[in-house]
Amino acid sequence: MEDILNQYKTVNLNEVKVWFKAGKTSDFPSDGGGCIKYKNKQIAIIKFDRRNEWYACQNLCPHKMEMVLSRGMIGSAGDIPKIACPLHKNTFSLIDGSNLNGENPKIAIYPVKIVDDEVFVGFLE
Amino acid sequence: MIKVIVVGNGMVGYKFCEKFIAKSGQEEYQITVFGEEPRRAYDRVHLSEYFAGKSADDLSLSTSNWYEENNITLNTSELITDINREQKTIHTHLEKTHTYDYLVLATGSSAFVPPIEGVDKEGVFVYRTIEDLDAIMAYAKKIKQNGATEAAVLGGGLLGLEAAKAVYDLGLNPHVVEFAPRLMPRQLDKGASDMLQSKIEELNISIHLNKSTQYIAGEDAITGMMFEENELLKVDMLVISAGIKPRDELGRVSGLEVGVRGGIVVNNKMQSSDPYIYAIGEVALYNHMIYGLVAPGYEMADVAAEQILQRDKTMRETIDMSTQLKLIGVEVASFGDPFIENEDVTAIVYENKLSGIYKRINVTKDSKTLLGGILVGDSSDYNALFQIYSNAMPLPKNPEDLILGSRGGGSSTMGSAMDLPDSAVICSCENVTKGAICCSIIDETSSNLSDVVKLTKATTGCGGCKPMVADLVKETQKSLGKEVKDVVCEHFAYSRQELYDIVKINKFTNHNEVLGTVGKGDGCEICKPVLSSIFSSIYNDTANKHIPEQDSNDRFLANIQRNGTYSVVPRVTGGEISADKLIILGEVAKKYNLYTKITGGQRIDLFGAELNDLPAIWKILIDNGFESGHAYGKSLRTVKSCVGNTWCRYGMDDSTTFAIELENRYKGLRSPHKIKGGVSGCIRECAEARGKDFGIIAVDGGWNLYICGNGGVNPKHAVLFAEQVDKETCFKYLDRFLMYYIRTAGPLVRTSTWLEKLEGGLDYLKQVVIEDRLGIAGALDKEMQGLVDTYACEWTQVIENPELQKRFTHFTNSEERDDTIEFVPIRDQKMPRPW
Numbered sequence: 027m028e029d030i031l032n033q034y035k036t037v038n039l040n041e042v043k044v045w046f047k048a049g050k051t052s053d054f055p056s057d058g059g060g061c062i063k064y065k066n067k068q069i070a071i072i073k074f075d076r077r078n079e080w081y082a083c084q085n086l087c088p089h090k091m092e093m094v095l096s097r098g099m100i101g102s103a104g105d106i107p108k109i110a111c112p113l114h115k116n117t118f119s120l121i122d123g124s125n126l127n128g129e130n131p132k133i134a135i136y137p138v139k140i141v142d143d144e145v146f147v148g149f150l151e
Numbered sequence: 152m153i154k155v156i157v158v159g160n161g162m163v164g165y166k167f168c169e170k171f172i173a174k175s176g177q178e179e180y181q182i183t184v185f186g187e188e189p190r191r192a193y194d195r196v197h198l199s200e201y202f203a204g205k206s207a208d209d210l211s212l213s214t215s216n217w218y219e220e221n222n223i224t225l226n227t228s229e230l231i232t233d234i235n236r237e238q239k240t241i242h243t244h245l246e247k248t249h250t251y252d253y254l255v256l257a258t259g260s261s262a263f264v265p266p267i268e269g270v271d272k273e274g275v276f277v278y279r280t281i282e283d284l285d286a287i288m289a290y291a292k293k294i295k296q297n298g299a300t301e302a303a304v305l306g307g308g309l310l311g312l313e314a315a316k317a318v319y320d321l322g323l324n325p326h327v328v329e330f331a332p333r334l335m336p337r338q339l340d341k342g343a344s345d346m347l348q349s350k351i352e353e354l355n356i357s358i359h360l361n362k363s364t365q366y367i368a369g370e371d372a373i374t375g376m377m378f379e380e381n382e383l384l385k386v387d388m389l390v391i392s393a394g395i396k397p398r399d400e401l402g403r404v405s406g407l408e409v410g411v412r413g414g415i416v417v418n419n420k421m422q423s424s425d426p427y428i429y430a431i432g433e434v435a436l437y438n439h440m441i442y443g444l445v446a447p448g449y450e451m452a453d454v455a456a457e458q459i460l461q462r463d464k465t466m467r468e469t470i471d472m473s474t475q476l477k478l479i480g481v482e483v484a485s486f487g488d489p490f491i492e493n494e495d496v497t498a499i500v501y502e503n504k505l506s507g508i509y510k511r512i513n514v515t516k517d518s519k520t521l522l523g524g525i526l527v528g529d530s531s532d533y534n535a536l537f538q539i540y541s542n543a544m545p546l547p548k549n550p551e552d553l554i555l556g557s558r559g560g561g562s563s564t565m566g567s568a569m570d571l572p573d574s575a576v577i578c579s580c581e582n583v584t585k586g587a588i589c590c591s592i593i594d595e596t597s598s599n600l601s602d603v604v605k606l607t608k609a610t611t612g613c614g615g616c617k618p619m620v621a622d623l624v625k626e627t628q629k630s631l632g633k634e635v636k637d638v639v640c641e642h643f644a645y646s647r648q649e650l651y652d653i654v655k656i657n658k659f660t661n662h663n664e665v666l667g668t669v670g671k672g673d674g675c676e677i678c679k680p681v682l683s684s685i686f687s688s689i690y691n692d693t694a695n696k697h698i699p700e701q702d703s704n705d706r707f708l709a710n711i712q713r714n715g716t717y718s719v720v721p722r723v724t725g726g727e728i729s730a731d732k733l734i735i736l737g738e739v740a741k742k743y744n745l746y747t748k749i750t751g752g753q754r755i756d757l758f759g760a761e762l763n764d765l766p767a768i769w770k771i772l773i774d775n776g777f778e779s780g781h782a783y784g785k786s787l788r789t790v791k792s793c794v795g796n797t798w799c800r801y802g803m804d805d806s807t808t809f810a811i812e813l814e815n816r817y818k819g820l821r822s823p824h825k826i827k828g829g830v831s832g833c834i835r836e837c838a839e840a841r842g843k844d845f846g847i848i849a850v851d852g853g854w855n856l857y858i859c860g861n862g863g864v865n866p867k868h869a870v871l872f873a874e875q876v877d878k879e880t881c882f883k884y885l886d887r888f889l890m891y892y893i894r895t896a897g898p899l900v901r902t903s904t905w906l907e908k909l910e911g912g913l914d915y916l917k918q919v920v921i922e923d924r925l926g927i928a929g930a931l932d933k934e935m936q937g938l939v940d941t942y943a944c945e946w947t948q949v950i951e952n953p954e955l956q957k958r959f960t961h962f963t964n965s966e967e968r969d970d971t972i973e974f975v976p977i978r979d980q981k982m983p984r985p986w
Contacts, residue, residue: 055958074673076663099676101642103675
């Protein structure tokens with residue numbers, strides 16, 4: 027199980043080597059998320075229309091190691107945008123990946139950019 | 152640095168560290184802890200939960216890096232073998248030597264094993280550590296494979312009954328063997344013990360009292376226990392849990408004063424006969440007593456910590472042994488002197504064999520002072536009684552009101568928690584007073600309940616004081632003029648009922664409108680489902696609208712299960728299903744390799760469906776006449792029924808037809824929480840209707856209508872609302888009752904809790920529904936009829952609309968399936984790979 031978790035590491039914008047085309051902006055529901063596949067990774071893409079922002083994070087919830095985060099509800103805690111796991115409502119910051127209501131490990135966060143209605147996610151390789 | 156060495160890493164040793172590092176001046180001290188067990192300190196009080204599935208980590212009192220973060224050195228699996236008091240050093244079994252300035256012995260106790268012939272046989276265990284539990288589990292598994300079913304527990308005290316629960320959870324039939332003539336002889340009198348015994352025996356746990364064991368029978372392994380008078384109890388395993396023996400070896404080898412029957416003698420500073428060596432917890436003999444409860448142990452830890460920091464806190468002269476706990480599902484409590492009997496004392500006893508409740512209070516003859524008491528079966532009054540006892544508060548005019556409740560008139564006899572003196576200890580595990588709780592609110596170091604819990608640690612032990620702490624926080628806030636409201640979450644300063652009215656009056660139709668007008672922030676997983684539910688209740692929007700704002704299960708119209716797959720539950724109204732439809736369900740299950748199980752609501756659940764397959768599965772179901780069962784929604788689930796007078800020779804009326812009519816009327820009705828119904832054809836009540844939010848039972852001359860029952864965490868029987876009424880009246884009352892509940896209840900509040908909190912209670916609800924006291928009955932009728940008339944099956948909507956089907960794919964950029972989903976076999980079916 028550790029192996030699955032270990033393949034997800036936060037990527038900072040200045041480290042991006044590969045911009046992967048994840049789909050069209052219309053592929054994702056307004057103020058909701060969807061999951062994309064990149065190589066053997068599953069990444070949740072969040073279209074946060076209320077904030078006019080896009081976010082990406084691992085689809086794997088680190089609590090019970092299930093591929094479900096993209097199906098969770100998004101929202102805010104104070105100023106922090108967050109996503110709630112649909113299984114046990116653990117919430118994670120979409121800025122730094124930290125678990126906001128518990129002591130689960132951080133989730134990995136990936137940069138997103140939008141070019142002409144197309145969604146790109148940044149990876150190291 | 153001043154060196155403090157703590158020997159023993161149990162609950163009390165851990166508590167010493169926790170208390171010590173929270174105190175000022177501790178920076179000059181360095182703590183080193185030695186524990187002989189291989190793991191960090193864990194919660195021994197809840198040890199039996201290990202059998203019920205909790206892991207060693209779940210029971211752990213701290214996180215893995217807690218010691219490091221707090222600069223404490225923890226050495227596990229290392230046993231201290233000797234103390235050199237002159238040189239102030241200790242010696243470990245790894246041949247290492249450490250020096251100390253202060254030594255704290257928190258070595259606890261081991262299980263007391265009575266000197267019975269044959270206790271060394273295979274299959275005889277003690278019940279004390281996680282290692283003991285692992286050994287018990289392994290042995291139980293082995294003997295079960297050989298067909299063994301019976302296991303004994305020696306000891307009918309608190310620990311013995313805990314062990315019996317553990318044996319029960321392992322799937323063996325427990326036999327509790329006790330030497331005394333009653334269970335829990337230190338806490339309960341005969342009447343209380345009898346009541347507890349009958350409750351426990353209902354679970355097929357056998358109780359053998361007055362039994363003195365002569366020897367353990369068997370060649371190598373145990374096969375039975377021989378009692379006096381040549382009576383043999385055949386068992387294949389024995390767990391001894393008959394008391395504790397202080398682990399005072401270190402005191403003995405180093406020449407500290409120890410008691411005749413063990414225990415290191417301490418004074419009220421928790422100092423042993425060597426002033427640099429302290430003893431706390433179950434190894435300490437204070438006032439000639441060993442205290443086997445957590446609360447005194449924690450207080451000893453605090454006293455020792457204060458003393459080492461050169462302060463003057465001392466241990467109280469008399470230690471309270473009051474206790475409240477749940478044993479094998481039965482609430483048990485005793486406080487003060489539970490047994491006292493003399494000419495100055497009157498015992499007031501209430502006993503109800505039907506509901507399994509026994510209550511006793513001991514009051515002085517002048518009815519002025521409460522001296523102690525016992526509660527079995529219902530200990531909800533414990534906190535209040537304990538406070539009255541420990542603070543010597545005045546009693547009501549008729550002291551029996553304390554356990555019977557005041558009859559006539561609605562007010563509580565207990566008064567408010569605010570009447571307690573500031574010195575009253577509210578949380579006895581953590582020794583937190585009312586003053587400490589209220590002060591932290593008044594001086595604004597805490598602003599709400601969770602702040603208070605963080606600051607004072609109140610409620611973090613056994614948790615029994617939770618309601619009282621919550622009350623105190625709320626009442627203190629009120630007294631400061633701060634408005635206390637049950638707001639939905641940080642995004643809305645309104646209750647659910649207020650949001651309902653706001654949405655309705657302003658005709659808001661989506662989340663952003665509400666959030667933008669009366670809320671703040673971006674919403675969250677709490678307020679979004681609340682608003683979605685309100686839109687459904689007002690406009691009958693199905694869960695195919697506001698999709699990303701629907702709760703986990705509503706979003707995909709299915710129940711998410713452990714591995715992220717879903718379960719599918721079509722509606723089977725009233726539990727009636729034809730052979731053809733059963734075959735369809737079987738065919739679907741076969742085609743998609745689904746695990747099938749009959750639900751508690753008389754329908755069939757198909758588990759393990761992948762997200763991508765849900766529309767195809769429902770296409771088949773809907774083509775064959777099924778519709779959504781709303782098993783995923785906070786909405787009407789099922790109306791369970793017995794077969795009624797169409798077949799049953801006892802039936803008074805046609806309960807199945809009535810159940811089907813009710814389910815068809817209220818299906819799809821979104822509500823603050825799930826709603827379940829039941830209809831029974833006679834008072835034998837095979838449909839268990841009184842365990843439902845609404846239950847109807849056929850009687851001579853009509854139907855009896857019951858409301859606000861539920862199973863779940865706190866089971867409640869539904870209460871009688873109307874007698875001998877006809878079907879039409881049932882529908883009318885139910886329409887109004889359900890609609891009023893939907894309008895006014897808080898989020899995730901079931902009907903029983905809602906009724907409890909409703910001012911005026913059942914009488915008031917009857918006035919609203921039957922007599923139309925508020926003049927809203929017409930509106931409630933109209934609203935419900937509107938919802939019934941506009942019902943639509945949400946799965947049919949999906950099947951008919953390709954746009955709505957788009958969300959049922961795991962990946963948005965690939966047709967591939969989620970390849971991380973794994974199943975393992977179970978019996979002839981499958982289940983998710985366990986967590």
